[in-house]
Amino acid sequence: MVDIVRRYPGQLAKPAFQRRAGMRQFVRRRTTIAFLMCLPLIVIVAGLIIYPALYSIFLATLNKAQTRFLGLGNFSYLLSRDTFWMVIEQSAIFALTAVFFKALIGLVTAHLVNNLPSKGQRKWRGMLLVPWVIPLALSTLGWWWLFDPTHSAFNWLIRGFGGTDVPWLSDPYWARFSVILVNVWYGAPFFLIMYLAALKSVPEQLYEAAQIDGANAWQRFLHITLPMMQNIIAITVLFSLIVTFANFDIVQIMTAGGPRNMTHVFATYAFLLGIRSGDLPLGAAVSLFMFPILAVSAVFILRGVRKRGREIG
Amino acid sequence: MADVALRDVVKRFDEVEAVRNISLNIPDSEFVVLVGPSGCGKSTTLRMIAGLEEVTEGEILIGGNVVNDVPPKDRDIAMVFQNYALYPHMTVFENMSFGLRLRRTPKAEIRARVEQAAKILDITELLDRRPKQLSGGQRQRVAMGRAIVRNPKVFLFDEPLSNLDAKLRVQMRTEIKRVHQKVKTTTVYVTHDQVEAMTLADRVVVMNGGRIEQIGRPHDLYHRPKTHFVAGFIGSPAMNFLPARLQPNGEALMLRLSPELAFPVPPAHAARYRPSVGKDLIFGLRPEHITEPRGEERDPRYEFSMTVDVIEPMGMETMVFFTVHGKEVCARVEPTAAKPPGQPIRLYANLNHMHLIDPATESVL
């Protein structure tokens, strides 16, 4: 009691309005601290993400030497090139096919793991997640070696079964298949983990109730599992769509866009034009073509995440 | 040790008035319970005393000093939360001593004070455990220990027993009372459970809709409620309410509950009720005052017959429910006197304990 008097000597005597001011000052101080704590984050996000993103729009309007303003020149130039249309096509094929199979394999494996007795689940989950843990550039190197034209270990097996060598990376269509295969291999475990977590969050009682109502395994999946997981499936698919669209490592390492530019995706093509050929503005323009699809996915993801946040409460 | 006072305290959240002009004086070492339904403003009031919510208008005084702008840590209070709010990563000892350590109390003194508090609460063997390893009752004790250790001017309890099961709740209730008798710290205790309020409090503050309905000793609240709300809120099972009218009957008054049912008002009450003759009123009578006819000097005018709707045997007695003019009424009878549903039962209304409420003002006449 004496303490308080000593610590707040003037306070008791002050009229009410001045005390209010003191409170406001306290609140303002708190706000300042809150803002200062966020400041490093704001600096990083603004300086290294927002600013470069906007800067790239400006950059994309310049000529190669960055001396002249071209307006939409780079974009119209790109759209007039067959190669670029092929990049768009391949990016779409790559992302959509890969995400579809990742989601499918993820869903199937998540169910399989969930079927196991809970003791063994951890072990299997740990094993199946390995592709996701190895840095992608390094595992892609392993795949590249598996696809090596002369030493391919897959071809050795195929020959053993009496088949002929598959031109994994030298034939454009096989090369497209190969890069998608590697992406599916790398990304499916992510789906597995997300779906497994979602499966575990479905209350067991719902299944028991459905079983008593006479639903078989497939009906339980259709009417309970899927609706309950709907949101997380949507979030994961959209998220993976963004990441897959923007993928760089696999194509760059295995084919560098070849053969005949048929495996190029936006990222590798931007790298080729922007960094390798030194035309930064043109490269920036290529990257920016990713923006619409990213923006649309992002909006839907955000909606999904918010909804899920509310569900979890 | 200190007294606590609230002067015309108002709390607004944006446009919503959670607490509407409350004044309350709590003398030193009194145990006051704020009770009311959820949303009545009792927790907000407590949190304003703690300094966790700002006071919109009015003043709060602790030990005679206005503390509106004093941060919680300098108010010299301790609080026990509903979910205990024990720090999960600290042992019981660390939990209890956290406040003292932050205040840089000497180590030896911390140890002495924690051990003393642990002894009071009988948790000495638990000092090295973590909250996760404790049962609900033990956590509750630790939360209280954390408050006692600080030796604050005021204890604040925010529904501390509502997460415990019924048996433990009764046990901890006694414990809290015992601790208070030992340390005699001024205590403000919030609960929605009127039984808890009645058993613990020196004085009970019944709140409703952000206002204080009545302040009084438990006995007074029970027998002399001032408002319709208090009459209905205090007591379990709750008081029976029936629409009623007073009719003059010569010198005496008749209380008419339905075309078939009317009782003479006991002469002791007649003078008080006479001005309300002819008005629409609400008649209140607790279940324990409707029994089977028992005792010697009973007045046959208060006996009546009803058909039993539902019975709830409680062991010591049986609750019998019946309907008067469409309203459910509960009587409390000896188990042997109870009749099965559908059968008539003879009952006796002890109108010496009756209340009459004016529905216009909601106050008890």
Next chain:
Amino acid sequence: MTAAVAEYPRAGGASLKRNRRWALFTSYFFLILFAIFFLTPPYYMIVTSLKSDAEVAHLASNPWIIANGVTLEQYRLLFRETDFLIYFKNTVIVTLCVVTITMVVSVLAAFSLSRMRFWGSGILATGIFLTYLIPDTLLFIPLFQIVRGLGLLNSYWSMVLVYPTLTVPFCTWIMIGYFQSIPKELDEAALIDGAGHMQMLLKIFIPVALPGIIAATIFAFTVSWAAFVYPIAFLFSADQQVLTVGTVTSLIKADVYKWGMLMAGALVAAAPPLIVYAFLMDYYIAGLTAGATKG
């Protein structure tokens, strides 16, 4: 109907059990197939790295097994004759710096955003999540220009500068989730106990949200260890190179690919994340799933 009821207790019990065993069997069968698919590349990488050059080059022999004896020659070559250790050292430096920066920045911001309010804090929290969705392949060209402008091109310190764009938004996002799940009463108890903002963060929030801190740290670590786009675009000399790009591009020197050594390099480079994963799998997975389930 009556027949079924009469018969049910015995036959039903047996078939239930048989059904369950059959389901378990098919689950295991398909899981083994998937496991083979998922583990083939790492297995093949290990096998190759333990072979001699001669056996790797030999076309006729079974590439899936080691026929001529296990040798650590490839690893010896990797450490002795290449710049691999330089890449390793650079990666360690970069990763340590990035993880530290990331955790300090994101924990401070998450604490502020989850508990305090200031003008624009709601927008900021959402904005952080959106920036996480902007991929590095969209940013590397403008960042190239910026890094060049700062004179940091071909210096691994540029990685310390740009990697936080990959880690900070997500780590902040999941830390906000973890901090928000701490009951508000805990801060209030600490407030009454006399804790200030920093004490609250250091003594209550960080210890209580330790699983989240670990998950976020692992995330920051694996992301900076595995980053590929920025180093391949910004670094070109061997003394500044990091592991991913160094292994994939610079180890391939002569016309002949030294596949055994390449695989050895890839495996050693992949080892740290794998080790972290092996020991902290549950935290790793928590971090992975946190983005969609928290916040």
